Amino acid sequence: MVVMAKKWRSDAERHAFFLSKNVDKAIREHNMIEQGDRVLVGVSGGKDSMALLRLLVYRQRFSPVKYDLVAAHVRGDARGSEIDVPASLVRWIEGEDVPCVVRDIVMPDDEPLPMDCERCGRNRRRTLFEIAEEMNCNKVALGHHLEDFSHTALMNLFLHGRLETMAFRRDYFGGKFAVIRPLAYIREHELVRFAQSCGFPVVESDCPMAATSRRKAAMELMKQISREFRSANHNIIKACTGGFDPESEEE
Numbered sequence: 001m002v003v004m005a006k007k008w009r010s011d012a013e014r015h016a017f018f019l020s021k022n023v024d025k026a027i028r029e030h031n032m033i034e035q036g037d038r039v040l041v042g043v044s045g046g047k048d049s050m051a052l053l054r055l056l057v058y059r060q061r062f063s064p065v066k067y068d069l070v071a072a073h074v075r076g077d078a079r080g081s082e083i084d085v086p087a088s089l090v091r092w093i094e095g096e097d098v099p100c101v102v103r104d105i106v107m108p109d110d111e112p113l114p115m116d117c118e119r120c121g122r123n124r125r126r127t128l129f130e131i132a133e134e135m136n137c138n139k140v141a142l143g144h145h146l147e148d149f150s151h152t153a154l155m156n157l158f159l160h161g162r163l164e165t166m167a168f169r170r171d172y173f174g175g176k177f178a179v180i181r182p183l184a185y186i187r188e189h190e191l192v193r194f195a196q197s198c199g200f201p202v203v204e205s206d207c208p209m210a211a212t213s214r215r216k217a218a219m220e221l222m223k224q225i226s227r228e229f230r231s232a233n234h235n236i237i238k239a240c241t242g243g244f245d246p247e248s249e250e251e
Contacts, residue, residue, distance in 0.1 A: 011197040016058045019194060022185040023055050024063075030168040032180040033139065037067040039180075040137040041098075042128055044073070045089045045203030047195035048143035052183055054198060056141065057096055071098045072131045074124050076105030077207035078114035088201035101131050117213045125179075132177055144181045147188050150236040151218040159214070165240040187233075 008014040043049045081104035093100045106127040153165040
């Protein structure tokens with residue numbers, strides 16, 4: 001029997017098909033999205049968060065598990081909320097036919113500026129939880145990819161003496177919300193290729209902490225380690241998760 005090769009309308013569709021397999025795998029194995037969920041997708045403007053939204057929209061067409069999506073952009077960085085919202089990003093989200101909420105970052109009144117990355121991340125997550133409650137969402141999806149997990153592990157090791165990383169899924173407030181990371185099995189270079197094929201708008205970040213952050217240092221160190229030890233990313237995550245292997249399936 002001759003099996004006909006699938007014809008793709010575009011490179012973007014081909015990439016979405018293969019990447020969605022790893023998204024499905026992560027969602028299924030970690031119970032990330034369930035029937036009737038309302039999922040708030042944090043969209044910062046980077047390639048990872050835009051890829052996350054596009055892939056979750058794509059899989060809605062085929063998944064037997066039905067869920068709703070809401071996009072959220074938190075305006076602000078280490079300097080606070082006094083920065084512009086990229087118009088190209090808002091137009092792009094609207095083109096995905098997903099409701100979009102734009103909100104200033106929520107901070108304590110006495111928050112010293114500029115914030116370090118840890119405090120900024122905590123305040124951004126707090127803002128997303130507030131949006132999720134207002135929009136009746138029970139899941140908050142973030143665009144962390146496989147390498148982000150190993151970077152976090154290195155930071156925790158060097159700063160706190162613990163070999164641990166982010167959770168694939170973590171419940172908050174007694175299960176009221178769950179933070180999920182559906183891109184956990186996807187490598188960064190796959191997302192770069194997907195973003196290029198999709199023609200995502202380029203949203204440059206001029207956060208003053210971006211070039212000097214500890215996460216940036218961990219990223220550079222991980223690149224050096226990976227050149228010598230190709231399985232380093234997977235093995236670090238295996239060590240953090242009790243032997244669980246997040247190896248992704250590449251096309």
